[in-house]
Protein backbone atom coordinates (compact mmCIF):
# COMPACT_ATOMS: atom_id res chain seq x y z
CA UNK A 1 0.00 0.00 0.00
CA UNK A 2 1.22 3.52 -0.83
CA UNK A 3 0.45 4.68 2.66
CA UNK A 4 2.70 2.04 4.19
CA UNK A 5 5.71 2.83 1.99
CA UNK A 6 5.27 6.55 2.66
CA UNK A 7 5.11 5.81 6.35
CA UNK A 8 8.28 3.72 6.11
CA UNK A 9 10.12 6.55 4.33
CA UNK A 10 8.95 9.03 6.92
CA UNK A 11 9.97 6.59 9.60
CA UNK A 12 13.51 6.46 8.22
CA UNK A 13 13.83 10.24 8.06
CA UNK A 14 12.04 10.56 11.39
CA UNK A 15 14.56 8.21 12.94
CA UNK A 16 17.41 10.53 11.98
CA UNK A 17 15.51 13.57 13.22
CA UNK A 18 14.67 11.78 16.45
CA UNK A 19 18.34 10.87 16.90
CA UNK A 20 19.39 14.50 16.33
CA UNK A 21 16.70 15.75 18.70
CA UNK A 22 17.79 13.27 21.36
CA UNK A 23 21.42 14.35 20.90
CA UNK A 24 20.45 18.03 21.20
CA UNK A 25 18.34 17.29 24.29
CA UNK A 26 21.29 15.52 25.92
CA UNK A 27 23.63 18.41 25.04
CA UNK A 28 21.17 20.97 26.44
CA UNK A 29 20.76 18.90 29.60
CA UNK A 30 24.53 18.79 30.05
CA UNK A 31 24.76 22.57 29.55
CA UNK A 32 21.91 23.17 32.01
CA UNK A 33 23.69 20.97 34.53
CA UNK A 34 26.86 23.03 34.15
CA UNK A 35 24.91 26.27 34.70
CA UNK A 36 23.36 24.74 37.83
CA UNK A 37 26.83 23.87 39.13
CA UNK A 38 28.14 27.38 38.38
CA UNK A 39 25.17 28.95 40.13
CA UNK A 40 25.71 26.75 43.17
CA UNK A 41 29.40 27.70 43.24
CA UNK A 42 28.69 31.43 43.08
CA UNK A 43 26.12 31.50 45.87
CA UNK A 44 22.84 30.75 44.20
CA UNK A 45 20.41 32.56 41.95
CA UNK A 46 21.29 36.10 40.86
CA UNK A 47 17.78 37.21 41.78
CA UNK A 48 18.31 36.28 45.44
CA UNK A 49 17.68 39.63 47.14
CA UNK A 50 19.33 38.61 50.39
CA UNK A 51 22.74 38.67 48.75
CA UNK A 52 24.55 41.54 47.10
CA UNK A 53 27.69 41.90 45.04
CA UNK A 54 30.63 43.21 47.06
CA UNK A 55 31.47 46.73 45.76
CA UNK A 56 35.14 45.95 46.18
CA UNK A 57 35.72 42.43 44.89
CA UNK A 58 32.33 41.64 43.31
CA UNK A 59 31.75 38.47 45.30
CA UNK A 60 28.22 37.50 46.26
CA UNK A 61 27.89 38.16 49.96
CA UNK A 62 24.97 38.31 52.41
CA UNK A 63 23.41 41.76 52.94
CA UNK A 64 23.36 40.98 56.68
CA UNK A 65 27.13 41.11 56.77
CA UNK A 66 28.75 44.46 57.57
CA UNK A 67 31.87 43.52 55.69
CA UNK A 68 32.49 41.33 52.67
CA UNK A 69 33.01 37.75 53.78
CA UNK A 70 35.60 37.28 51.03
CA UNK A 71 37.78 40.41 51.00
CA UNK A 72 36.77 42.08 54.29
CA UNK A 73 35.82 45.41 52.68
CA UNK A 74 32.77 47.17 54.25
CA UNK A 75 29.51 46.85 52.31
CA UNK A 76 27.67 50.08 51.67
CA UNK A 77 24.25 48.97 52.87
CA UNK A 78 23.15 47.37 49.64
CA UNK A 79 22.71 50.73 47.88
CA UNK A 80 22.69 50.45 44.13
Ligand SMILES: [Zn+2]
Pocket residue numbers: 054055056057058059068069070071072073
Ligand atom coordinates in the same frame (compact mmCIF):
# COMPACT_ATOMS: atom_id res chain seq x y z
ZN1 LIG B 1 34.65 41.65 48.67
